[in-house]
Amino acid sequence: MNIVLWVVAGLLAAAFLGAGVMKLTQPKEKLAASGMAWTEDFSAGAIKGIGALEVLGAIGLILPAALDVLPVLVPLAATGLALTMIGAIVVHARRGEWQAIAPGAVLFVLAAFVVWGRFGPYAF
Template identity: 50%
Template sequence: MNLALWTGAGLLAVVALIGGISKTFVPKEKLAAVQGGGWTDDVGVGFVKTLGVLELLAAAGLILPAVVDIAPVLVPVTAVCWVLLMAGAMITHGRRGESTYVMLNLIYLLLAAFVAWGRFGPGSFTG
């Protein structure tokens, strides 16, 4: 169980890191031009950058608290936050008729829910 939870958190951290770097450092116009990035036309630059920073924090929050053994409860808390972020992403892509991205976000949401459930419950760092 522990290995599955670490793997899930690691995969989500990679996804969050890639998304966070792109949203934080790539110009909004370039993001809008790539497949699946059209949603950025509907929001301001500040919103995109804020999402990017949140994703960078999520990448760190899914791994670092457990690795350094400082407040490891932040891992499942971060996973719950990722569930909420993916719910928003699913709504955004759903409104745009981008069912492929809705399904991808659903996979990320389910993986984050698994990490949250496992780290709050049977795979807790305190147990």
């Protein structure tokens, strides 16, 4: 199960790192034009903040355990990312973007799985 948790954490880290870097490096208008219509409801600063949280969460899923420095940060990062996905699901639901809810729900379930495993029976 430890290997499964590492794989899931790695997949989550890759997904959130990619999404976060995109939000940090692209202007709000380009994000909106590329299919992220939800960005119309947020300021450019808020979008950059979400991107920064996603990048930090991705780093927090891997580095603390890999370096064996405060590995308790791994489930805390996963908790933060799960809460972020709850927020994303709520935003998409309020906007009526039903097809956009599924990716957020999958990422939420994966993050919750890491939280359960690393706070529970498979802690470091």
